[in-house]
Amino acid sequence: MASGTVIDPIHQFQIHKIVDLGAPGGVELAFTNSAAFMFGIVALVFFFLTFATRGRTLVPNRLQSLAELSYEFVASTVRSTAGNEGMKFFPLVFSLFIFVLTANFVGMIPYSFTVTSHLIVTAALALLVILTVIIYGFVRHGTHFLHLFVPSGVPAFLLPFMVVIELISFLSRPISLSLRLFANMLAGHIAMKVFAGFIVMMTSAGIAGWLGAVLPLAMVVALTALEFLVAFLQAYVFAVLTCIYLNDALHPGH
Amino acid sequence: MSEAQGPAGTFVIAQAGTPAPGTLPAESGVEIAVPPAEAHGGGFPPFDVHTFPSQLVWLAIAFGALYLLMSRIALPRIANILEERHDRIADDLEEAGKLKAESEAAAVAYEKALAGARNKAHGIATETRDKLTADAEASRKSLEAELSAKLAAAEQQIAATKTAAMSNVRGIAVDAAGAIVGELIGTVPAPGAVEAAVDTAIKS
Numbered sequence: 001m002a003s004g005t006v007i008d009p010i011h012q013f014q015i016h017k018i019v020d021l022g023a024p025g026g027v028e029l030a031f032t033n034s035a036a037f038m039f040g041i042v043a044l045v046f047f048f049l050t051f052a053t054r055g056r057t058l059v060p061n062r063l064q065s066l067a068e069l070s071y072e073f074v075a076s077t078v079r080s081t082a083g084n085e086g087m088k089f090f091p092l093v094f095s096l097f098i099f100v101l102t103a104n105f106v107g108m109i110p111y112s113f114t115v116t117s118h119l120i121v122t123a124a125l126a127l128l129v130i131l132t133v134i135i136y137g138f139v140r141h142g143t144h145f146l147h148l149f150v151p152s153g154v155p156a157f158l159l160p161f162m163v164v165i166e167l168i169s170f171l172s173r174p175i176s177l178s179l180r181l182f183a184n185m186l187a188g189h190i191a192m193k194v195f196a197g198f199i200v201m202m203t204s205a206g207i208a209g210w211l212g213a214v215l216p217l218a219m220v221v222a223l224t225a226l227e228f229l230v231a232f233l234q235a236y237v238f239a240v241l242t243c244i245y246l247n248d249a250l251h252p253g254h
Numbered sequence: 255m256s257e258a259q260g261p262a263g264t265f266v267i268a269q270a271g272t273p274a275p276g277t278l279p280a281e282s283g284v285e286i287a288v289p290p291a292e293a294h295g296g297g298f299p300p301f302d303v304h305t306f307p308s309q310l311v312w313l314a315i316a317f318g319a320l321y322l323l324m325s326r327i328a329l330p331r332i333a334n335i336l337e338e339r340h341d342r343i344a345d346d347l348e349e350a351g352k353l354k355a356e357s358e359a360a361a362v363a364y365e366k367a368l369a370g371a372r373n374k375a376h377g378i379a380t381e382t383r384d385k386l387t388a389d390a391e392a393s394r395k396s397l398e399a400e401l402s403a404k405l406a407a408a409e410q411q412i413a414a415t416k417t418a419a420m421s422n423v424r425g426i427a428v429d430a431a432g433a434i435v436g437e438l439i440g441t442v443p444a445p446g447a448v449e450a451a452v453d454t455a456i457k458s
Contacts, residue, residue: 013299015309027307034305035312042320049328056335058342064335071332091325099320118299120306124313186300
């Protein structure tokens with residue numbers, strides 16, 4: 001990837017402009033590679049799901065099973081963590097899961113861009129979740145939603161501390177939600193690129209280097225497998241945590 | 255980290271290269287902090303705040319579009335398929351249960367009919383046997399009665415014949431005895447005396 005022998009593991013995260021939209025209102029906007037990948041993901045997901053279910057067959061073919069599998073996987077996750085009531089958030093959870101999952105997997109393609117390796121993207125998604133929780137919680141339960149921060153059965157003198165702790169834990173949710181996904185994708189991609197870089201550096205050092213490059217090559221193979229696992233796992237974790245937080249909005253009483 | 259990549263640099267260079275009069279102080283502050291002359295321009299890309307507005311805007315549009323496409327088109331479609339299959343399976347199971355109940359009812363009805371037929375056959379057999387037995391009994395009885403009547407008549411006839419024969423024998427005996435006595439003594443005894451003597455002899 002690099003034009004010389006120096007490998008730059010950060011280059012894959014660069015955002016560059018494709019169409020510069022200037023700076024309306026002093027905020028610079030541009031259609032970037034990141035935006036292109038976002039739309040690519042949306043198009044990919046949509047066309048996959050509609051193409052896979054085009055037959056609407058009673059006995060599903062492979063693609064249709066895959067689409068149904070993703071649907072039922074997320075649906076069962078929502079049902080088991082947030083109950084049947086939580087199914088009203090199913091489109092949101094499914095969109096989040098499928099977006100993060102596809103972004104992570106698309107990021108595994110060499111020379112592509114990983115949308116979820118940018119903190120602002122994961123933070124925006126996490127904020128979307130938390131704002132949904134807060135707004136729905138207040139709309140549905142009014143001030144009763146605040147009982148979320150007041151655990152029942154706690155002695156009165158401990159209550160202020162508990163409320164503070166609950167508040168902090170609630171506020172740290174979007175931070176942990178966004179940082180977990182961001183850090184996993186970033187660190188995994190950097191590690192892969194660094195080990196891949198070792199291969200290039202060693203092979204340029206002659207025959208001995210070719211032999212020595214076997215080790216980092218094995219490492220890259222192992223890391224690639226691990227990264228595919230992490231890509232799925234992080235999307236799943238994001239969806240499950242979203243369900244758990246939504247469950248708080250649905251049932252604020254502990 | 256030491257080499258400037260073509261597209262990598264462009265973003266920040268483009269920033270720095272647009273000295274718009276309305277540039278915000280914050281923006282220029284970042285420019286100073288990260289001068290375009292530096293190798294990687296924007297520093298660590300995920301923390302490059304210049305890209306944040308663009309990413310947020312496009313993410314909002316893309317994710318909003320995804321949400322709409324999913325909630326309006328894709329998910330209802332899959333839900334439909336799953337529901338249809340679920341309904342179909344439930345229908346089929348129901349149909350199978352109904353058919354099973356029907357076949358069980360038919361089997362029960364068949365058993366019942368079979369038992370009824372068996373009972374009826376048994377009844378007919380018993381009835382016929384009883385009737386035949388009764389007929390046989392009746393004919394046997396009438397035959398017996400007839401036979402015993404015939405027997406009585408025969409016995410009567412025998413007795414009459416015997417009596418007649420006996421009376422003939424007496425007559426013959428009386429005649430013979432009279433004749434024998436007449437031959438022996440030359441005088442024919444009186445018939446009354448002979449009869450009395452014969453009667454006495456027969457009785458003894």
